[in-house]
Amino acid sequence: MKVKFYKYQGTGNDFVMIDNRQNIFPKNDTKLIEKLCDRRFGIGADGLILLENDNSTDFKMVYYNSDGNESSMCGNGGRCLVAFAKKMNVINNETTFIATDGLHHATISENGIVSLQMKDVDQVNIHTDYVFLNTGSPHHVTLIDDLEHFDVATNGAKIRYSDLYGKAGSNVNFVKQMDVQDSKQSNHFAVRTYERGVEDETLSCGTGVAAVAIAMNAIGKTIANKIELDVQGGKLEVSFEKNNGVYTNVHLIGPATFVFEGEIEL
Structure with missing residues (x-):
C-alpha cells in the first residue's frame, strides 16, 4: 500500500505528516513508524504525526517519536500540524484541536508563523542546580555557561x-x-535540548523552550512574560x-514550514 506523506519542519525540528482521517495508517506498527522516521532507510524525521478526525474539535493530533x-x-509538531491542517483545507487561520495533553488553540499567519497555546503549568519544581516542570512533556532545565561547546548528547543521556x-x-x-543586564536579568536565552524518544539532541524542542521560559521566570532570571529563545x-x-x-x-510562537511531499510504500 502506498501512502502520501508531507514533510514539515519548525526551526529544524522535522516531522512526517500523514492525513489519517480515513483511518488507513497502521498506527500500532512501531517498526514501520521507526523506519519512516529513519534518515537513511526512510523519509527521515524527529517524529511522525497523524492528522485525525475529532468529534468536538477541528482535528486530533497523534504524535510518535522517531x-x-x-x-x-x-x-x-503541534505548530507544524496546524500548518498542515491549513494546507489540507481542514482549517483557515484559527483552530482548536485535541492532543494527548488536552485541548489546544492556535492561529497561523499568512507568513507561516504559528502561535500555539500550550497547557497551563501549575507546578515548577526548583532544585539547587536544575528546574523540573511539565509543559505537555516532562522537562529538566539547567543553566550552562559554555553552551556552544557543551556535549548535549552525552550529558543529556546521563540525566535522561x-x-x-x-x-x-x-x-x-x-x-x-x-544579553544580561546590570540587574542580571534578560528576556533572551539560548537553548539546546536532548529529546527522549529521539535519544539525541534535536535542533529545536517546542515544549522544551516553553519549559525554559517558565523556568527562567520562576527562578528570577527574567521578569518578562515574553521570552526570546535561540535554538x-x-x-x-x-x-x-x-x-x-x-x-x-x-503560547509557543514561531515558523512552521512545508518542506516536500511524496508517496512511500508501506
Missing part, C-alpha cells in the same frame, strides 16, 4: 536515564542566558501570564 512509540505532547526520572525519563534542556534551528518566542505561581495563556 523510535516508533506514541509520545507526549510535541510543541513544534538517571535515577531522577526512572524508566519514563525526561527531556533535558541546557540553557545560557543572553539550533532558529528562533522561537514564548509568552505567558503568571498569577499566584500558575502560568497560563502559554
Whole structure:
C-alpha cells in the first residue's frame, strides 16, 4: 500500500505528516513508524504525526517519536500540524484541536508563523542546580555557561536515564542566558535540548523552550512574560501570564514550514 506523506519542519525540528482521517495508517506498527522516521532507510524525521478526525474539535493530533512509540505532547509538531491542517483545507487561520495533553488553540499567519497555546503549568519544581516542570512533556532545565561547546548528547543521556526520572525519563534542556543586564536579568536565552524518544539532541524542542521560559521566570532570571529563545534551528518566542505561581495563556510562537511531499510504500 502506498501512502502520501508531507514533510514539515519548525526551526529544524522535522516531522512526517500523514492525513489519517480515513483511518488507513497502521498506527500500532512501531517498526514501520521507526523506519519512516529513519534518515537513511526512510523519509527521515524527529517524529511522525497523524492528522485525525475529532468529534468536538477541528482535528486530533497523534504524535510518535522517531523510535516508533506514541509520545507526549510535541510543541513544534503541534505548530507544524496546524500548518498542515491549513494546507489540507481542514482549517483557515484559527483552530482548536485535541492532543494527548488536552485541548489546544492556535492561529497561523499568512507568513507561516504559528502561535500555539500550550497547557497551563501549575507546578515548577526548583532544585539547587536544575528546574523540573511539565509543559505537555516532562522537562529538566539547567543553566550552562559554555553552551556552544557543551556535549548535549552525552550529558543529556546521563540525566535522561538517571535515577531522577526512572524508566519514563525526561527531556533535558541546557540553557545560557543572553544579553544580561546590570540587574542580571534578560528576556533572551539560548537553548539546546536532548529529546527522549529521539535519544539525541534535536535542533529545536517546542515544549522544551516553553519549559525554559517558565523556568527562567520562576527562578528570577527574567521578569518578562515574553521570552526570546535561540535554538539550533532558529528562533522561537514564548509568552505567558503568571498569577499566584500558575502560568497560563502559554503560547509557543514561531515558523512552521512545508518542506516536500511524496508517496512511500508501506
